Amino acid sequence: MKHWLSATAALTLVLFGSPSVYAQEELRVSIVSRADDGFKELIAQYEMKTGRKVKLTFPNFMASRDLIVKGEPFDVGIVEFPHDADVVASGNVVPGSATLVANGLMGVAVRKGAPKPDISTPAAVKRTLLAAKSIAYPDPEGGTSASGRNVEEMLRRLGIADEMQAKTTHTRGGGRAMAAAASGQAEIGMTMQIGMFGMDDIDIVGTLPAEISPPSPLIAFISSRTTRAAEARELLAFLTSPEAAPIYRKFLLQPAY
Numbered sequence: 001m002k003h004w005l006s007a008t009a010a011l012t013l014v015l016f017g018s019p020s021v022y023a024q025e026e027l028r029v030s031i032v033s034r035a036d037d038g039f040k041e042l043i044a045q046y047e048m049k050t051g052r053k054v055k056l057t058f059p060n061f062m063a064s065r066d067l068i069v070k071g072e073p074f075d076v077g078i079v080e081f082p083h084d085a086d087v088v089a090s091g092n093v094v095p096g097s098a099t100l101v102a103n104g105l106m107g108v109a110v111r112k113g114a115p116k117p118d119i120s121t122p123a124a125v126k127r128t129l130l131a132a133k134s135i136a137y138p139d140p141e142g143g144t145s146a147s148g149r150n151v152e153e154m155l156r157r158l159g160i161a162d163e164m165q166a167k168t169t170h171t172r173g174g175g176r177a178m179a180a181a182a183s184g185q186a187e188i189g190m191t192m193q194i195g196m197f198g199m200d201d202i203d204i205v206g207t208l209p210a211e212i213s214p215p216s217p218l219i220a221f222i223s224s225r226t227t228r229a230a231e232a233r234e235l236l237a238f239l240t241s242p243e244a245a246p247i248y249r250k251f252l253l254q255p256a257y
Contacts, residue, residue: 026055027231031078032064034104034218035194038251045247046238052231061146068092068221075226076235080104080146081217093221094229101239103215103254105207106150107193109181116205117188122212126158129188132167136177136186139170146216147174147191154213178202192216193252215254 031039036058043054059067065083067074069090078101079087087093108119117128129135140148148170155161171177174191181189182201189202196204207213220239222232238244245255 025228026053027228027235028055028073028075029078029235030057030059030064030067030074030076032080032218033058033060034080034192035197035248035251035253037197038194038247038253041251042239042244042247045243046235049238050234052235054235068223071225073225074223075228076220076222076232078218078220081219084217084219084221087219087221092224094224097220097222097236099220099236099240100217100256101220101236102218102248102256104146104192104194104218105215105252105254106147106154106190106213107196107207107252108205109178109189109191109196109199109202110187110205111181111184112201112203114187114203116203119206119208122158122209125154125208125212126160129155129158129164130160132187134167134169134186135164135188135190136169136171136180137190138174138177139172141170147177147195150192150213150216151190154208157212197252217256218253 029043040056043056046052047054061080064077064079065086068077068079068087069092071092077087077093084098088098110116118124119128137151138148140152152161155164169180169186171180174195177186177189177191178196178199180186182199193204193207196202220236222229222236226232240257245257248255
């Protein structure tokens, strides 16, 4: 994690090639399932700009790591921290190619129209959660999402993990945690803020303070077996360019650059 590439920052002078050169070949890109619509929009812009064709897949939290570690075919793979360590150890990525593309932030939501609690500081979050009658967040044992693990680590940091157990509902995925908040089944719902995009029946309170819930990095790698290294580097340069930043923000991700 300490050696995430800032090399893509040095690619600001990348020249996007002739649209016709690679138009009939697909760049295989695997992206952990976070803000899928946002990455689809980014990839569509990249394709339009360059004439490249991209075969895009969105495996879940664990599967995005396993695809790379097991040596399945890909050209560019994006995983979520802490899976970058396993990916590097596999030997299936280009050494030094790790590129931070965006950060996910843990969000808090309530039923639409409900009072918004104070989550401005760690102390405020602690008071809010202890006062809440019920909360919901993704099951940390489900293995398909980092959100539940992030919430449980936050509760441990606040020293209230035991107190919260009796009033916690674990859901299968962030969408169901938001559905619990929307229906009133849970007074507070928590998941990655990007999982709240487009939900009209909740109000987003905000994101948890970084001191208790650090950003969750999305990290890209280039396959050590790719025959399309130049295009892979070009794509990473695009995904970390100022041009990409508004789309990340639109879909509730924090741009890395």
